[in-house]
């Protein structure tokens with residue numbers, strides 16, 4: 001460990017600055033080696049072999065997706081094919097579309113479209129995924145933060161808040177939550193599935209973006225929330241999403257919405273007004289390439305072998321340089337794309353600003369909170385996936401220097 005004295009740390013910082021670095025740990029994107037794993041994707045389909053289950057992927061039809069794609073997702077998510085609506089390439093787009101449909105038409109149990117409500121509020125477990133929050137914010141929906149711990153959102157708080165009929169939903173990333181990397185406990189899942197919200201059309205947006213995305217260790221099975229909801233007498237409460245963005249190619253993957261058959265029917269009817277069918281060629285190509293869940297999990301182990309050293313490199317530096325000082329805590333995720341780090345209160349923004357000065361771009365401090373407002377100014381999201389391993393190692397060193405300097409400045413030393 002290096003010295004923890006203002007003059008020495010400042011000197012170290014100036015040395016980084018002088019190097020004119022250009023490092024970026026901003027967004028959770030797969031790296032080039034990961035993209036290489038999908039090299040076969042573009043050749044997985046032949047023009048003369050585009051019919052599956054009697055459906056010609058080259059033509060209109062099958063609004064809810066290729067039957068083989070619906071079966072693929074049913075196996076991955078442990079639901080039924082009838083509960084799967086396979087869409088385009090982006091699950092975020094499907095989530096946006098769900099909120100838009102609620103806004104313009106209403107959900108299955110809505111008394112009126114949300115746009116006609118005096119006010120709509122949404123629960124946002126924090127820290128969370130900034131793009132989720134932006135979706136709801138863009139409709140003028142009020143965002144209410146809900147504290148999270150290692151087992152998921154604070155359910156006492158959620159159960160209290162859903163008594164307000166203006167509270168219409170909650171964002172959830174149940175497995176390897178973005179950014180903490182936590183997996184919701186079965187108790188939290190049971191309590192979510194048992195919610196009795198005042199709003200009849202309250203929706204749990206269950207974004208299972210990291211459903212097969214282990215970094216270390218084998219696949220962690222995950223219960224089917226739709227089944228739990230049905231058992232609790234709440235079959236239409238949850239709408240689940242996932243995609244192959246971080247299985248094959250981001251932006252060119254295959255997204256799915258899984259929900260009760262009643263929800264799928266209601267939403268299909270609304271979607272029928274906006275399109276005839278999605279890109280089934282892409283769906284067929286993805287399924288031909290990924291085959292089934294077992295084959296997908298094999299591919300995910302290859303992703304893990306590329307990602308794990310990057311996570312390890314960052315965590316190793318934090319352990320060596322920060323742990324002995326006791327000036328921050330961080331998560332040690334087994335999957336997903338992020339590490340969450342918590343500085344002493346009031347040090348996150350300054351740390352990220354110092355990183356920028358030293359040539360290292362980090363996600364804006366506070367981004368994981370509604371309206372970008374982390375009341376403690378303590379959280380920083382670290383995304384080690386994209387840079388080359390040697391750059392992650394370098395970035396970790398720069399980051400530790402900046403974190404120390406920000407902390408010393410705050411302590412007035």
Ligand SMILES: Cc1ncc(COP(=O)(O)O)c(C=O)c1O
Pocket residue numbers: 028089090091092093129173178207209242243244245250251255
């Ligand atoms: C939690 C979560 N949901 C959704 C997405 C985006 O998914 P897609 O590419 O399917 O739109 C991301 C991407 O980082 C994410 O972290």
